Amino acid sequence: MPSTYVPGRSAEEVARVYGINPEAIIKLGSNENALGPSPKAIEAIKKHIQDISIYPSPGYTDLKDAIAGYIGAAAEHIVVGNGSDDLLNTLLRYIIERNDEAIITIPTYSYYETIVEAARGKCVFVNRTPSFSIDVEQIVAAITKKTKLIFVCSPNNPTGNSIDRETLEHLLQSTNALVVLDEAYVEFASESLVEFTNHFDNLLVSRTFSKAFGLAGLRLGYAVLNEDLARSYNRLMLAFSVNQLAVNAGIAVLSDLSFLHETVAMVEQGRTYLREHLPLKTYPTDANFIFADVAPHTSYEVAEYLVRQGIIIRNCETFRGCSHSHVRITVGKPWQNAKLLEVLDTFVRTER
Ligand SMILES: Cc1ncc(COP(=O)(O)O)c(C=O)c1O
Numbered sequence: 001m002p003s004t005y006v007p008g009r010s011a012e013e014v015a016r017v018y019g020i021n022p023e024a025i026i027k028l029g030s031n032e033n034a035l036g037p038s039p040k041a042i043e044a045i046k047k048h049i050q051d052i053s054i055y056p057s058p059g060y061t062d063l064k065d066a067i068a069g070y071i072g073a074a075a076e077h078i079v080v081g082n083g084s085d086d087l088l089n090t091l092l093r094y095i096i097e098r099n100d101e102a103i104i105t106i107p108t109y110s111y112y113e114t115i116v117e118a119a120r121g122k123c124v125f126v127n128r129t130p131s132f133s134i135d136v137e138q139i140v141a142a143i144t145k146k147t148k149l150i151f152v153c154s155p156n157n158p159t160g161n162s163i164d165r166e167t168l169e170h171l172l173q174s175t176n177a178l179v180v181l182d183e184a185y186v187e188f189a190s191e192s193l194v195e196f197t198n199h200f201d202n203l204l205v206s207r208t209f210s211k212a213f214g215l216a217g218l219r220l221g222y223a224v225l226n227e228d229l230a231r232s233y234n235r236l237m238l239a240f241s242v243n244q245l246a247v248n249a250g251i252a253v254l255s256d257l258s259f260l261h262e263t264v265a266m267v268e269q270g271r272t273y274l275r276e277h278l279p280l281k282t283y284p285t286d287a288n289f290i291f292a293d294v295a296p297h298t299s300y301e302v303a304e305y306l307v308r309q310g311i312i313i314r315n316c317e318t319f320r321g322c323s324h325s326h327v328r329i330t331v332g333k334p335w336q337n338a339k340l341l342e343v344l345d346t347f348v349r350t351e352r
Contacts, residue, residue: 005114006318009307020310026339028330029312031157031185031289033214035266035333037249038259041215044252045245056244059234063247064222066254071194071207073224079233082241084184084208084221089115091204091229094236095148095178096121102149103142105134106321109157109182113320121148127321132159132283136170143175150175153182155189158316158328160285162189172200178229181205187212187260188267189286194224201226209246211288212263213253220246270331277341278329279348288331291316295325302327302347309343 008030015022060080068075081087088111096102096119103124104112116123124147126138134152143150150171154163163181172179183205186192194205204225210216220242225233253259267288275282280292294302303315316326331337 037214041249155287185287
């Protein structure tokens, strides 16, 4: 089956299709930040708006220094991209040759499949365990001479669980392939494993400003990786793929982490509240979303019912390895979470 990365539905599309006022739509389908963008980013964009007539500074030194300070890695090990999707897409074209293999631990973020195929590589799928953790022995069994990459998302989209230190270490010691650890949601988890890049040359950790910093529409991502690979990426990336406003907004949000802390506190409270009250089977989560099983209903039925009431959630049936009853729900503001519960309670009472 060819891969189909299906992005979450937009408010514009839902407003058009269902005739709903776009202002009234509650968007809990794409794991964006319910608090919006960091105010520091808005300030920086206003301040630097005149700079859009000027190319960004080549090398992105100031931005890399700011990221280096934030995550505690050396700037030479950091690369930046127009979102982490763009960064990985660019890097894969360098790493993967025709028919090289990439192991993808499913269910997980579907975009990996798309970029491996775009680079003419072959995807090899390894199932996560019933509790969605990584089974290193199964991964090792799937490794061949052609394996170039192993994707691990942590916290994992859509299941919300994280890989632990021992498992990552075991995996890195078991292979020479490059392990891509996607930490897009790590700010919502208890710890990052980025420090492992100091000890393992075969680890790349990718991160983004799209989630906890609220900058999904601006497009800014980065990765920490070994210096050789970083140099190759820098030669390969489009010279100015990160724009001037993203550079300044990125530096600004890292200079004051109060918005990040506010976001994380809201998400921690919201996910506890939702897990306690959702009338669905839910799974533990370290991210800003909750993975749930809506059986005996289908994910389509539930997502469709909610969207008609103006609430967008993610029907996970297009995620390889998910069932037809899995959904993913972004943690919203308290009033949005309460509205979601109200509508879902009505669904459960009336649709059985
Ligand atoms: C696991 C994961 N990685 C990466 C991304 C995309 O990040 P970016 O916006 O930096 O391209 C997403 C977005 O949903 C994601 O869920």
